[in-house]
Each structure stands twice: as structure tokens, then as C-alpha cells.
Amino acid sequence: MRKRMTYAVLATATAAALGGLAAPAAHADGSGDTTITKVAVGNAVLGTSGAKTFTVSVTAKDDSGIQGADVYLDGPSYGYATPTGAVKCAAAADDPTTSTCKATFTLDPQVDFIDNSVAGRWYANVWIDAKDGDYLSADKAGSFAVQRAAKLTVDAAPEPVKKGKTITITGALTRANWETGTFAGYTVQPVTLEFRKADTTTYTAVKTVTSGSRGALSTTVKAAQDGWFRWNFAGTSTTPPAKAGGDYVDVK
Template sequence: MRTRVLAASATGALALTALAVPAAQADGGSGDIRITKVVVDGDNKVTIGTGSAKTFSVSVTATDDSGIAGADSFTLAGPGYGFESTGKPSCKKVSATTSTCTASVKTDPRTDYLSNAMAGTWYVGVWIDANDHDYVWKDKAGSFKFQRGSALTTNASPEPVKKGKTLTVTGKLSRANWETLKYGAYSGQSVQLQYLKKGAKSYTTLKTVKSNTSGNLSTTVKATADGYYRYVFAGNSTSGAITSVSDFVDVK
């Protein structure tokens, strides 16, 4: 992701002029091409941490009576002056009239100068050509969440514990800071405490806990049987969902 264009100039001002968006700002085109589906990274969520690069796909399905000839590079634009364009998409026929065109994007938080303000809803700009020389341009053909990575821990104690006694379940929720390349406390977030009884097949949500100013979580439950405890954060528009490693408790 070439967000490195946001690097400060020698004067300290952001080089915003480098963020030139394609000339066609408004939707437009000719003929009856229809864009029927836009999918980014499989589920329209892209979560980036602090330590490694990630490559994700952008797929656009379009249809026209004459068939789809091809697509120009897709554009991705979001908050905080975030902007990217993919390479030339590869189009595969679904039928005589419909094709899915796919391209990939690589982003690396260590070299791409991501700012935390870039997290949020991004939009996919699409240019599609048909075999009869019709075309369509949509500035916001689809959208996806560009999210800061999250981290979450769980620890239940004491271990082992007598049946009926109180267990204290602690943990910590943090999220990636793209500007410092470190994870920091994520406060004020609702996190579910879940329990899986030994031998059972699915977790049960016991309660919802809010992270404090240090990102810490703490609550108590009664020990009833051997089982696993874990915290689960559902994520939001700017931060990725995360499930902690479970902690097994032996109940005597």
C-alpha cells in the first residue's frame, strides 16, 4: 500500500499533492455494464498489525450483454488521506456475460507510513470495459473496513480451584499503533467472557466486561466444572476482532 506518499516533506508539511485521484471523480460510463459484487480480502475486512506485510485481494464481478473485456487498476481510498491503486486486474469469465476481475495489494506497516487516522471505512473505485466498448466508472463501487490489529489475553486463577469457589479472570486488550509500530492499551471496549465446559462442543458467553484505561479486564465467576475460559472482542470499524487463547481450569 503506497501510503508512503504521506511522508513529511523537508518543510514538515504533508505531501498531499502526491495523492492524485483519477480524473473521473463522479460515477459515469456508457452502455449497460453492471457491477454486481465487490469483495476485499474475502470478508471486506483488512486487519493490519505492526510487524509484517500483508497482501490482500480485491475482486470485482461485473456483467454486460457483450461480455467483459477487462478492468483498469482499482483504486482504494479512505480516511486520513489514505489512497492506493492496485496492479492490472486479471479477469476470469463466470459466464458469457459475466466476469470476476481480481487484483492484489500489499501493505507493510513498517515501510508504508500508515497513520492511525487511516483506520475505518475505505471505498473501492472501479473502471470496467465491455467487449462492445462500453465502460463504467464507479468511485465507490464497494467498501471495506481497514482495521488496526488487536491483541487479547486471558488468565483464570487460582488453578486448580475447588468447586463453588470464586475464579478471577483477567486479561488485556490492546491494538496496533501504526505510528509507533507497537501495541497499546485499548480502553472502554466491551469484551465477552466465554466458557467451554470440558467435553462440550461450544462456548457459552458468561458476561460482558469493559476494558479499563490500561486496557485491562477483570471479573469473577463461580467454578462449577473443569473447562476453558477465554475473552472475545468483536472488533469495530477501526479495530480487528480477536479471540484470546483459552485458559483451562481444573476444578477439584
């Protein structure tokens, strides 16, 4: 599928302008008493297909009240996004000097991303207009993560097994590859094997292994009691946490 022209152009422009340098530090400029008191946005986790829509909420204050706002997002590499519609501001019922402005964004990995370099920390850049002509321009007013969705599988064998015998637990850690549109192995990552005893609700850590080729996971334990085994991945800056569904083992 053809990517949005905006992203292709930005990829080239960013590389030429920044030469791989880190993004500048946070900066704010303005006139008058306009302030931003809060910026709220959750992490955006995307798989290989399906758009993700999310809202950036900005709470701002000025003694004359807030007239309007604009918000845009930028991230690593060519990462950039503008709202899908007008930013809407609503004054607080008990305080007309304070408003919350909401901007809606949509990211689609099949349309917006040409590779995986945009995964990581993104920033909300905000412009606030007050009713008396005051304004505030704030770079990096808030931050969040755009992450590659992860999957974990688990298989414990043999089932059933005699007490004291060896159980082999395998699985794989994979994550979305936005360049190929598939889930691919996430290698050299620490993943914890956990066990939950039958008739209990809590998993406890057994051991930690490192994912291998194609994200493969494998280890062995001695059969002691009935229960469920699962893999648990804590996540990274570009990939969210993931847990496999438990695989039950009947110990005879």
C-alpha cells in the same frame, strides 16, 4: 522506516482539500450498457509488521464483452492504494459478455501507514472499458474494512481451586498501533468472559466487563466446576473480533 512518499503527500493533500469532511456519496457515470454486477473483497487485518496482500474482484458485463479495467482504493484520512500489477480480466466460459477482473493490492503498516487514522471503511473505485468503446466509472463500487489486529490474553487463578471459592480472571485487550509499531491497550471496550465446561465444546457467556487502563480486564466468579475461561471481544469498525485461548481451572 521511511513511509512511502505517496502516503505522506496524500495525507497533506487530503487534509487541505477536504478539511475533515466526510467522503462523497457513491457515484457512477458511463456510456453504453456496461454494468458492474459484483465487487468482492475481504477485510484487511494488519498487525504492526508484515505486508497484507489481497485481491479485489470485479464482475462486469457489456453486450460486446469487457476489454479491461482499473481499480484503486481510498479510505479514511490519507488512505489510498493502487494495484501492485496490471488488472487482469477473464471472460466467463459460458458468457463472453461477462468478465471478472482481478486487482491485487498490498498494504504494509511499516511502509504505508504513518498513523492509525486510515483504519476503518475503505472503498473500491472502478473503471470498466468495454470492447465496443462503452465504459463505466463507478466510485465506491465496493467496500471493506482495513483494521488494526487485536490480541486478547487470559489468566484464571488460583489453579486448582476449591469449589465455592473465588476465581479471579484477568487479561488484556490490545491492538496494533501503526504509529508506534507496537500493540497497545484498547480501553473502554466491552469484553465478554466465557466459560466452557469440561468434556463439552461450547463456551457460554458469563458476564461482560469494560477494558481499563492499557486494556486491562479483571473480574471474579465462584468456582463451580472444572472448565475453561476465556475473554471474547466482538470487534469494532477499526478492530476485528478476538478471542483468548481458554485457561483451564481444576475445581476440587
